[in-house]
Amino acid sequence: MRKRAIANAIVVSLFFVTMAGGGMSGEPPAPTVALIAGPGLDPILSLLEVRLSEGDRLRLVERRELDRVLQEHRLTAAGLVDRQTVAATGRLLRADAMVLISLEDGAQPLRQTQGRLVRVRVAETAHGLRLWEGYEALEATQAEAAAARIAQKVQDTMEKIARPDGDSVPVGIVDIHRVELDERYEMLARTLPKLLSARLGGEPRILVLEREDLGLLLKEKQLTEGEDSAFWDSGILIDGRLQRSAGRLEMALRWRRAAGEGSIVAPVDPNAPARAVDTAAAELLKAAVATSSSSRWEPQKEAQEFFRQGMLLRAHSRQENAFAPLETAYALQPETTAYIAALFENEWELRGYAFASYVVRPTKLTHYADTQLAELVSLLVRSVRRDWESGSLSAGDFLDERNRPAWIRSGQWSYFAHRASVSSPEIRAMNRENRRIWCEVTEQAMKSQPTEKQFRIGDLDGRAALPWISSDDPQEVMAEVRRVYGELILPPAQGGTISSPDVRSNACERCLLTGSWGPSAWALRDSHFCGCETQIKTLWLAYIEELSRFEDP
Known part of the structure; x- marks a missing residue:
């Protein structure tokens, strides 16, 4: 009897220990993340390490081990640009994801107080896919705030990396063309893919591919086998048309994957395209991925971040790069005067008529x-x-x-x-x-x-x-x-x-x-x-x- 009581106590103790460690919960271990920064970025790197070390949502690769591997293979944050190098470096570091921070050369601020422009990329290492990319200004007085924003973005992507094997779905959005519509609808047709990417990107199971990676959905299916093949076979390609039908404007999307294909039609209000995108995303998830939406889309918050990114790029004379985020912010919130003004100013500056300059240098660049x-x-x-x-x-x-x-x-x-x-x-x-x-x-x-x-x-x-x-x-x-x-x-x-x-x-x-x-x-x-x-x-x-x-x- 005594032995049986002791055995029961051991079982109970082991049960609670296992539960505390997550062993019986079915949850995967916290992902391992490598922080890699270019020269001169140690201050922001240190702040980011402190932020990301809080809590148990991820584990960081030790700086000493990281420096050793990078030095041995002569790797830098700026050099980790292609998918294969990111995946190979991830295997060397035994990291599930990498956060790459680099200074943008040539992106000088218009005013000294704006600081240098820093590019931040978050990539998963299983396939070398980029999960998020953004910019920050490296200004001493705002370093804590910048580190907090980067840390939040990194933590938000961890839910995608920590998915069980076979649960993540790559999605590529090819384009949405305007059909028999005049040029007044060109901006809307151009921004709808970006809005759909932003909306689907908020779903934990979805990995939205960059435009340069769209070919992977076709190429990788032919070249890979086993688990990697299953990942790419689950991928979805989306393209569509912006058109008029029965007197109304609509977005007609076609999706294709190895297991089948389908179509979705959503009415579009040019002054509120976010509603059409939200509707189409929910139907796409249900039809193609057999799941319901698990995230709440906040177009106003999305617009603010697109606007912030665009203005950062503008402030560092990157008008060409600022165009897409500024146009997307405007498409999400077309009634916001500041978004319309920034879009106009960026176009006028891109043409070479900068307001702050006393020298007019027409560039003939225009969107x-x-x-x-x-x-x-x-x-x-x-x-x-x-x-x-x-x-x-x-x-x-x-x-x-x-x-x-x-x-x-x-x-x-x-x-x-x-x-x-x-x-x-x-x-x-x-x-x-x-x-x-x-x-x-x-x-x-x-x-x-x-x-x-x-x-x-x-x-x-x-x-x-x-x-x-x-x-x-x-x-x-x-x-x-x-x-x-x-x-x-x-x-x-x-x-x-x-x-x-x-x-x-x-x-x-x-x-x-x-x-x-x-x-x-x-x-x-x-x-x-x-x-x-x-x-x-x-x-x-x-x-x-x-x-x-x-x-x-």
């Missing part, structure tokens, strides 16, 4: 045709007007260049002063209304400022520049120039609004300096006055002659 850019400007000016009228956009935020997006500046390198704003009759007509809205809201914001702020040099420059973009017609522009300049530089007895001679003297100087670029040959060549250069010069010189006849102390 949008002039018509599409005019449509984007139409959205922007109306969104700004909505925010201004609702009170969510203050005059200070609207006019403060240090803290606000650049919107559509009023100077000589702005969109409205460029020939792109009048490059076809359709665009010219579209921008006539856009100019009216923009100038109306901008003037209201300027005049709502306290008096002492209205007459600072920067504010006077803005007031002086605004009438020059108010129209593409020389007669209309000069009528507006006379009205605004008259308010600023004439004495009250002659129709002006400023009593102080000193303030009016400053205003006169700013107006004449601003106006001087208008008639210059180099400015007119690419301006919205192209084709009527002689007329605008004549009108301006006549106005200068008229001003010289005023008697003003």
